[in-house]
Amino acid sequence: MVDQDILIVGGGLAGLAAALYSDPGLKVAVVSKVHPLRSHSVAAQGGINAALGNNPDGKDDSWERHAFDTIKGSDYLADQNVAEMMCQKAIPTIFELEYLGVPFSRFPGGVIAQRPFGGAGFPRTCYAADRTGLVILHTLFEQSIKRQVKFFNEWLVTKLVVKDGRCLGVVVFDLATGQLMPVKARAVIFATGGYGRVYLRTTNAYINHGSGIGIAYRAGIPLKDLEFVQFHPTCLFPKNILITEGARGEGGYLVNNKGKRFMVDYAPSAMELAPRDIVSRAIQTEIDKGNGFDSQYVHLDLRHLGEAKIKKRLPGIREICIDFAGFDPIEAPIPIQPAQHYSMGGIDVNGNCASCVEGFYAAGECACVSVHGANRLGGNSLLDTVIFGRIAGEEASRYVQGSKAEEGEKILFDEALEVKKRIENWQHKDSGIKVHLLLDKLKVVMSEKVGIFRNKKDLAKALEQIRAIREDYGRVFISGKCLRYSQELVNILEFDSMLDLAEVITLGALNREETRGSHYRLDFKERDDRNWLKHTLVTYKDGRPQIKYKEVTLGKYKPEARKY
Amino acid sequence: MEYKFRIFRFDPLQDEHPYFKDFLYETTEKKSLLEALMEIRNNQDCTLSFRYSCREAICGSCGMVVNGNFDLACRRDLGSLQSSLIVVEPLPNLEIQKDLVVDMQPFWDALYKIEPYLFPPEKIEAEGFRIEEKEMEKIFQFVNCILCGCCYSACPVVSRDERYLGPASLAKLYRFVKDPRDKRPYKRWSRVDTEGGAWGCDTVFKCNEVCPKNVRPADGVEGLRRKLVVERIKQFFRFKR
Numbered sequence A: 001m002v003d004q005d006i007l008i009v010g011g012g013l014a015g016l017a018a019a020l021y022s023d024p025g026l027k028v029a030v031v032s033k034v035h036p037l038r039s040h041s042v043a044a045q046g047g048i049n050a051a052l053g054n055n056p057d058g059k060d061d062s063w064e065r066h067a068f069d070t071i072k073g074s075d076y077l078a079d080q081n082v083a084e085m086m087c088q089k090a091i092p093t094i095f096e097l098e099y100l101g102v103p104f105s106r107f108p109g110g111v112i113a114q115r116p117f118g119g120a121g122f123p124r125t126c127y128a129a130d131r132t133g134l135v136i137l138h139t140l141f142e143q144s145i146k147r148q149v150k151f152f153n154e155w156l157v158t159k160l161v162v163k164d165g166r167c168l169g170v171v172v173f174d175l176a177t178g179q180l181m182p183v184k185a186r187a188v189i190f191a192t193g194g195y196g197r198v199y200l201r202t203t204n205a206y207i208n209h210g211s212g213i214g215i216a217y218r219a220g221i222p223l224k225d226l227e228f229v230q231f232h233p234t235c236l237f238p239k240n241i242l243i244t245e246g247a248r249g250e251g252g253y254l255v256n257n258k259g260k261r262f263m264v265d266y267a268p269s270a271m272e273l274a275p276r277d278i279v280s281r282a283i284q285t286e287i288d289k290g291n292g293f294d295s296q297y298v299h300l301d302l303r304h305l306g307e308a309k310i311k312k313r314l315p316g317i318r319e320i321c322i323d324f325a326g327f328d329p330i331e332a333p334i335p336i337q338p339a340q341h342y343s344m345g346g347i348d349v350n351g352n353c354a355s356c357v358e359g360f361y362a363a364g365e366c367a368c369v370s371v372h373g374a375n376r377l378g379g380n381s382l383l384d385t386v387i388f389g390r391i392a393g394e395e396a397s398r399y400v401q402g403s404k405a406e407e408g409e410k411i412l413f414d415e416a417l418e419v420k421k422r423i424e425n426w427q428h429k430d431s432g433i434k435v436h437l438l439l440d441k442l443k444v445v446m447s448e449k450v451g452i453f454r455n456k457k458d459l460a461k462a463l464e465q466i467r468a469i470r471e472d473y474g475r476v477f478i479s480g481k482c483l484r485y486s487q488e489l490v491n492i493l494e495f496d497s498m499l500d501l502a503e504v505i506t507l508g509a510l511n512r513e514e515t516r517g518s519h520y521r522l523d524f525k526e527r528d529d530r531n532w533l534k535h536t537l538v539t540y541k542d543g544r545p546q547i548k549y550k551e552v553t554l555g556k557y558k559p560e561a562r563k564y
Numbered sequence B: 001m002e003y004k005f006r007i008f009r010f011d012p013l014q015d016e017h018p019y020f021k022d023f024l025y026e027t028t029e030k031k032s033l034l035e036a037l038m039e040i041r042n043n044q045d046c047t048l049s050f051r052y053s054c055r056e057a058i059c060g061s062c063g064m065v066v067n068g069n070f071d072l073a074c075r076r077d078l079g080s081l082q083s084s085l086i087v088v089e090p091l092p093n094l095e096i097q098k099d100l101v102v103d104m105q106p107f108w109d110a111l112y113k114i115e116p117y118l119f120p121p122e123k124i125e126a127e128g129f130r131i132e133e134k135e136m137e138k139i140f141q142f143v144n145c146i147l148c149g150c151c152y153s154a155c156p157v158v159s160r161d162e163r164y165l166g167p168a169s170l171a172k173l174y175r176f177v178k179d180p181r182d183k184r185p186y187k188r189w190s191r192v193d194t195e196g197g198a199w200g201c202d203t204v205f206k207c208n209e210v211c212p213k214n215v216r217p218a219d220g221v222e223g224l225r226r227k228l229v230v231e232r233i234k235q236f237f238r239f240k241r
Helices: A013-020 A063-073 A078-099 A132-146 A210-219 A276-288 A306-311 A314-327 A382-400 A409-428 A435-449 A456-473 A487-511 B033-043 B105-113 B132-145 B151-156 B154-158 B165-178 B186-192 B206-210 B219-241
Strands: A002-009 A028-032 A149-152 A155-163 A165-174 A177-192 A229-236 A253-255 A296-299 A333-341 A346-348 A361-364 A536-540 A545-551 B004-007 B019-026 B063-066 B069-072 B084-087 B097-098
Touching: A002 A013, A002 A165, A002 A296, A013 A028, A028 A155, A028 A165, A028 B084, A063 A078, A078 A132, A078 A382, A132 A382, A132 B132, A149 A361, A155 A210, A155 A409, A155 A456, A155 A487, A165 A409, A165 A487, A177 A210, A177 A409, A177 B004, A210 A346, A210 A536, A229 A276, A229 A314, A229 A361, A229 B206, A253 A276, A276 A296, A276 A333, A276 B004, A296 A545, A314 A333, A346 A487, A409 A487, A435 A487, A435 B033, A456 B186, A487 A545, B004 B033, B019 B033, B033 B084, B069 B151, B084 B151, B105 B165, B132 B165, B132 B219, B151 B165, B151 B206, B165 B186, B165 B219, B186 B219
Parallel strands: A002 A028, A002 A177, A028 A149, A177 A361, B004 B084
Antiparallel strands: A155 A165, A165 A177, A229 A333, A253 A296, A296 A333, A536 A545, B004 B019, B063 B069, B063 B084
């Protein structure tokens, strides 16, 4: 049996950061369902925030200002102590990334370049053109080669094994062999990313099914604030490929079918650089009012930036427009619409990335620390992955050094056998429902009823429909008999989690009778701090979700109205 | 529009020989090759295997050969192929694991060999490096590489000489050698001063032709050669003195 001191699940930024900062004396391995460089972190574009003050307009920036912007942007749902910690650590983290090899863009004088981003008081987003995720992921992967990190690629984790409140390991499905295997680990770190593909329209990669979050939930770990789903304002129509916030940071305009920069009606001082929740609602409102094009999109106009700036600062965006939509943004405006982009909520962990289960940690998008609260600021997710990935690696190392090796092989084998039986059950059926049809149904429910604008009636209906799809899930089958590289089996296994996540998102949204950050209730349009300044916690117990609430850690920043 | 897809199939554990299987595919919308493959898999044959992830030409998963051309499946619009027959094959010169899924291990092994990471200076400035953008610009071309493996798979030298590191790894090494922050000692990177390294290239530039990200890996190989020659001369005079 594969036996590790620390097993990291996920090879994106958080997973690789965890691996690099785990104690090198321990047996550490990264398990990923794809090669690490194929992780969705690679698609991040615009940048990573740190109050370096390199931009001439950002001389007065400080980590405290960064923390304030993050907390205000979160609509005061972030835990202020951890948000402050992240923003303070941001500055040395950027220099460290640079020493690891990240090729940041520069300003005259040779310092790291910084551009304005949404919801930020100063231009503090460091970037490498518009390929910041690509260069940081490749750099951390390079460092993991240097450090000889062990990788198990194309292994899908199907179960987290917990006994008496302690983590024993996981069960994995090896795509190359089609076999199930128990893997023993004294500590497990989940860095499994988001669940964007639960929605019809998403910027996320095809692989972002969110099964890591669902697996932790089924192991009894609560999910926190899952109703807070970020919709990115500018996604290329109709494929929903991300068009970075950096495009607006560099000066791009949002324009409706009347030629008007409509943000003046929604955020008169921040304009296009209001936080994402506000800009997404503004765009959707314009489209719904009939001010969009083909009732589906508005324009992001970069033409006035000029050819030189677009080629230098936004070459990736230009390439995406040419390759995927057949036009050049130097010559034509970009058709954009909002789409699901990020999960503020996730596996409930504290500032040390530790969960309620001993030896189980989570970091990055799959986790909820919480630093993003009800709405994440652009440029803070890469920061989150690198900082909390590292903390998870360090904390898990500390835990392993102080813990006794656990027996548990028998339990792990039994759990693997149980998963194997489930798979055989799907294989033995000659007919039934194909899982992709259910996924198509679920996505439509989530996009139509649990989207940018929400109300009680739709949310209740969505919950009903999700539970009906759950019934149908009992009738899925595997039509192909060979399990090697069977994407069909991967989808069946992961769909179980997707149903759970859809249910938890919807349940949290239905219960939360207020509007806060990305969670906008048409029937409760105001933020309600008296009743709802608290985290949602949903736990899987007795075969169903149970909902509880937890205090937000407040600090020196008192909740105030969010005006931009 | 109606297409006939002719897709390479092979399960080395079951099939004696690879074969092609035909699928009819109809669509009224603009679709990428990857979207079409996914629909064919979902609706016609769930055992069809291929890799994919980002669907926006940045993760490097879905390199394959389409009507004879190397491409990322996600990036290729079906209409642009201007053919109703679409022949899909896996990346050549790599072992088939199943259908369009190939074993990329030799490609990764080559990458590991060149020590593809920054050798930073010993003295670390607390406030970071001071480097002008035009210094960094020298490496941006190579930083765009997504390690999809198309160039490696297409390279005629790789196909006949297993020692050859291939275009992507050599271009990656050049990216570090040219990085103004990198202090890698000459003896570490001069290991590529061999036929299996920088001198193995045939200069037929197949890599430049097939690269879906316009990295032009051969520029990196040529750059390494120039740099090796210059360093050799420097070393020679240093030795003489």
